[in-house]
Amino acid sequence: LKKINSTINFQIVSPSVWAWRSGRVKQLRKFVDTTFCLFKFEHEYLKKHDVNSFHVGHPFQDIEKVEDVSSIKNRYGINNDSECLTFLVGSRGSEISNMLPIYKKVIKKVYENNKSYSFLFPVANQDHKNIIQAELSELEPPVFVQIDKMKEFLSLSTFTVSTSGTASLEAACYGNIPIICYKTSLINYLILKPLMQTNLIGLPNLILGKNVFPELLQNQCTPNEIFDAFILARENKDQLALRVANVKDLIKGNGMTEGARYLLERVDSASRSR
Incomplete structure (x- = not known):
């Protein structure tokens, strides 16, 4: 042309x-x-x-949380007194296969540490819902999986464990502190790593220009590392919440x-x- x-x-x-x-x-x-x-x-x-x-x-600058969180919890049977942790497991089947077993162990560790938590999985379609429910069905902790409920679930939570991608930015724009995770096959990692031009992979960190929110990649992407990052993020919630607000300002x-x-x-x- x-x-x-x-x-x-x-x-x-x-x-x-x-x-x-x-x-x-x-x-x-x-x-x-x-x-x-x-x-x-x-x-x-x-x-x-x-x-x-x-x-x-970015159009995410116009995102607004749902204010009436009690009505959302009542709608899905979530205990009104519970804290919520959202998991954005990924949009591709390979991501779900890689990340879900890790996230399952994270749920167990968080719940052992604090029984007040409910765990939320907004998903894109029925196939993903079926996979996640089948994998997590025997867990004691309360897990809620719903299709096309990203806005509602991210309005309930303060922290999100997110498979790296646009989802981590969406979580931040809903005011969630993202814990950014990614793990692929060793072959894929060895192919992709030399092509990368940046040490950061999470969009919220790229927008801020520094490693503010946890990024747990490949060998660091373990249940223990994710749990530790979550606990540390809780301890620094007020400071990280300010940086989350900065992310939304910077995408305008x-x-x-x-x-x-x-x-x-x-x-x-x-x-x-x-």
């Missing part, structure tokens, strides 16, 4: 060139007139590499309206110059 003089190319949502396969930034510079970025750190990375970009911001960009105006101005300018 770029070979056609009259064509203006816009990239809606930047590829993760800052994280891996950084050579792709050359293609953006050569073939794309403007890249619209969800995150400020992406925008700054592209500017540093002479790629024209516009920081539009120029906005969709300004992004659309910018795009139309570029198109109009190009049309008049023909």
Whole structure:
């Protein structure tokens, strides 16, 4: 398309060139007139590499918690006096297979430490619900698995154990302190590790530009390590809650309206110059 003089190319949502396969930034510079970025750190990375970009911001900036938590607990049979810990186990079958046995042991350890906890699993579909319920059915602790109830469950919890990805950012935007976990097969890890351009993998930490929230990866992603990170996060809840609020502030960009105006101005300018 770029070979056609009259064509203006816009990239809606930047590829993760800052994280891996950084050579792709050359293609953006050569073939794309403007890249619209969800995150400020992406925008700054592209500017540093002479790629024209516009920081539009992330739609999670508009997230709002459900205030009436008692009605949510009553709806799903959750004890009104219980504290809630949400697990975001992943959106792919391989992630669920890798992470669920680990999270199962974490649930046992948390419940042994504090019997007031209920454990929440919002899932995307019935297949995932069936897998999780089958794996956790014999547990003594109260576990609740529901489809499409991310907003409700994250409104109940203060902490979230999250398989790394967009879910950790969504949790933070609901005011949850994320404990970010990821484990894959050894072969996948050995292939992916050399391609990574950053030591951080959690979006909340990338947005803050430092390792604020726990990241437990590969060999560190064990029940004991996750439990210890949870206990430490509880002890530092007030300080971490402030950083969670910072995350939501930092994902605000120029906005969709300004992004659309910018795009139309570029198109109009190009049309008049023909």
